[in-house]
Amino acid sequence: MSPEALDGRTAFISIAYLGASIAFILGLRGLTRPETARGGMQLAALGMIGAIAGTLVNHDIVSYGWIFVGLALGTLLGWPLGMRVAMTQMPQRIAISHLFGALAATLVGIAEYTHHVWGGHELGRFTALALGFEVLFGALTVSGSFMAFGKLHEILPGRGITFRGQNAVNLTIFVSAIGLLGYVVFAPTTSWAFFAMAGLAFLAGFMMVLPIGGADMPVVVSLLNSYAGLAAAATGFALGNAVLIICGALDGASGLLLSVLMSKAMNRSFSNVLFGAFGSAKPALAAGAKGEMKEVTLEDAALALRYAKNVVVVPGYGLAVAQAQKIVGELAALLEGHGNEVRYAIHPVAGRMPGHMNVLLAEANIGYEKMIEMEDINDRFADVDVAIVIGANDVVNPAAQRDPSSPIYGMPVLKVELARRIIVLKRGKGTGFAGIENDLFTEERTSLLFGDAKATLQRLLTELKTL
Amino acid sequence: MTLAVAELYVFILAGFVGYQVITRVPPLLHTPLMSATNMISAISLVGSIVVAGSDRGTLSTVLGTVAVTCATINFVGGYIITDRMLKMFAGGKKS
Structure with a gap:
């Protein structure tokens, strides 16, 4: 842009674009903390509106008909894509x-x-x-x-x-x-x-x-x-x-x-x-699965949770598939009412996209301060009374750390096996998404509840209310 | 300094700023981060609006109008869904 072209309109456009650039950077910076995130996005949206206004006065534009058709149509189609989409579909x-x-x-x-x-x-x-x-x-x-x-x-x-x-x-x-x-x-x-x-x-x-x-x-x-x-x-x-x-x-x-x-x-x-x-890839038929999976009764599981000082919930994608986040929230609220501490251990790939599991839990009214990242909670699993694994498999597989022959060896996993007691909610006796055996399920301190995660949690909740 | 070099400066410096800011975004907010960058990508409107309105022939007008529509979908839909998510996190301390 040459200096002589700097008339009023051009100056307005330049300022609008500069303002938008600053608003976007500050908006993204807002996302570094949950408290400032919304304000940041509002600022970014204002920057965008400014940039659109700036563009509309561009000298090259001779007719506005089709521009407004596009803007109107986009708003009409964008609205439901913002309002109606479920968080699981993110x-x-x-x-x-x-x-x-x-x-x-x-x-x-x-x-x-x-x-x-x-x-x-x-x-x-x-x-x-x-x-x-x-x-x-x-x-x-x-x-x-x-x-x-x-x-x-x-x-x-x-x-x-x-x-x-x-x-x-x-x-x-x-x-x-x-x-x-x-x-x-x-x-x-x-x-x-x-x-x-x-x-x-x-x-x-x-x-x-x-x-x-x-x-x-x-x-x-x-x-x-x-x-x-x-x-x-x-x-x-x-x-x-x-x-x-x-x-x-x-x-x-x-x-x-x-x-x-x-x-x-x-x-x-x-x-x-x-x-x-x-x-x-063909599932690797690891020699794993040395022990037997032990089933536990609902009553025992409920008792263990009721008298555990601190409970860590380990959600996997199975939880989201079963749409069971809300019941987990209710269960946690009940336990917290008894004075038990409940936290959530989040593996980075627990969902289908970065940060997906956090969004699904937040939707179930679970406070973000209870969602603990993998690196922060792994050192603390030894102090956990009960870890309850819901629909997660590969992200809690100890073979990733112990067994060099395992296809997932080296993958960072949640060290759930260190907890005092482990309860695993599992759909059936099969292997996980990657088709790999999981020694956690046959561990001495592990007991399993089989069935659909949502139905099992519902029954567990009913059982807990009677205690 | 030619215009192309100046543009390259802007690109590299903005990428650097982006890297610095985005590494500080906690994993907790990675999904909203992605939908936020999607919303911001609607800035391509500054190009598509001009194409749609500068009467360069039917092809340009059609392409421009479709582009304006697509970018507006991302702006409106992206803002709404990001805000919906952030509202859930904003509550903070609740049980």
């Missing part, structure tokens, strides 16, 4: 919004490209590179997010789909897309190469998520978040717009950080998640 909700975000970036990229090339405007190599990146990452994220949404929402098979030579095929598609991008930069006006690149990137998104199973989705969803951010940043480079670059960088950094955290929590490398197809 992972697929996030996946679909990656799709919308990436689609917006891709379409803007295509519109800008055709405007330059077909409209006879000059297209520099740098802008061609930025537009190419935008459409490459955008198209990849659109189809990848669609696949992730489909798998999480169970309209597509959740298990990974693999075939011979898959990695080679995927690599070929991806390298070809990058090659075409290079060609577009070399000869910016070759539109066939631009569209072929977009098509290949779109295909690559499908192929990338195809082999990945349900349990690995937290990493994929985080990674797609990062890609959507990179597409937005590339838009900023193409349009010479700093607020887009800043938001894209924030988004990209956030997604990348979360994917690294999730990979660590699963003891897997990025490439292993993307190319390893863990979800479809």
Whole structure:
């Protein structure tokens, strides 16, 4: 922007964009504490409204009809996606919004490209590179997010789909897309190469998520978040717009950080998640399961909980599937009424996306100060009177620490086996998602309650009320 | 300094700020963090609004309008759902 172009409107736009950038950074900083988080998001929303107002006075805009159609339609469709979606559906909700975000970036990229090339405007190599990146990452994220949404929402098979030579095929598609991008930069006006690149990137998104199973989705969803951010940043480079670059960088950094955290929590490398197809691996028939699983009566379990000074609830995804969070909250309130301490041990991948379990428990009116992260509670399990494991398996498997031959060896787990007494609520006698035997269930101090988590908890609650 | 280099500076510095801020977000709030970044990504409106309104031909207008719709969905829906989650955490000390 040259100084002589700095009239009133342009100044207003610049200030609105600068204000938005600051609001977004402060908004994210608000998320570092639960008390400041809401205020931060309100500030970010104000920044966004300011940026939209600033954009609406842009000199290039000649008609507002279609802009308002888009804004109205988006509000109409966005409202139910905000109000009606259940907290258990958060992972697929996030996946679909990656799709919308990436689609917006891709379409803007295509519109800008055709405007330059077909409209006879000059297209520099740098802008061609930025537009190419935008459409490459955008198209990849659109189809990848669609696949992730489909798998999480169970309209597509959740298990990974693999075939011979898959990695080679995927690599070929991806390298070809990058090659075409290079060609577009070399000869910016070759539109066939631009569209072929977009098509290949779109295909690559499908192929990338195809082999990945349900349990690995937290990493994929985080990674797609990062890609959507990179597409937005590339838009900023193409349009010479700093607020887009800043938001894209924030988004990209956030997604990348979360994917690294999730990979660590699963003891897997990025490439292993993307190319390893863990979800479809044959279950390892470990020699494990040395002892017998001991069943306990409801009465005994209720007595143990009633007279335990401190209880730790270990929720797994099974809890969310059974929709049993509210009953856990009631059970905990009852125990707390007797003066027992109840806390919750949260494994980073207990849900289907980062932080998912915390949201599900918060929805059941459980205070966040009782949700303890894995690193903080692991040293304290030895002082726990009763640990009650609900629908969790691999995240509490001691083999991850003890048995180098176990497929999950090295994965950080909750050291539930150190507790004085362990009660496990389990649907049946089978193995967990990864198909691995769990020695915790045959431990001396472990007793099991079989059946649907919700029904079992309901009966346990009734039993406790009679004590 | 050319414009491209200046843009690269902005990108790298913003990424650095993002890294510093986001590492301080507790795992407790990682799901709201993700929906918040989704909401913020609606800033692509600053590009799509111009495309939809600058009358560059039917294709641009159609692409721009769809892009405005998608980004607005993320802004409105993303804000509402993030606020719904944060409201649950804001209560804090309750049993």
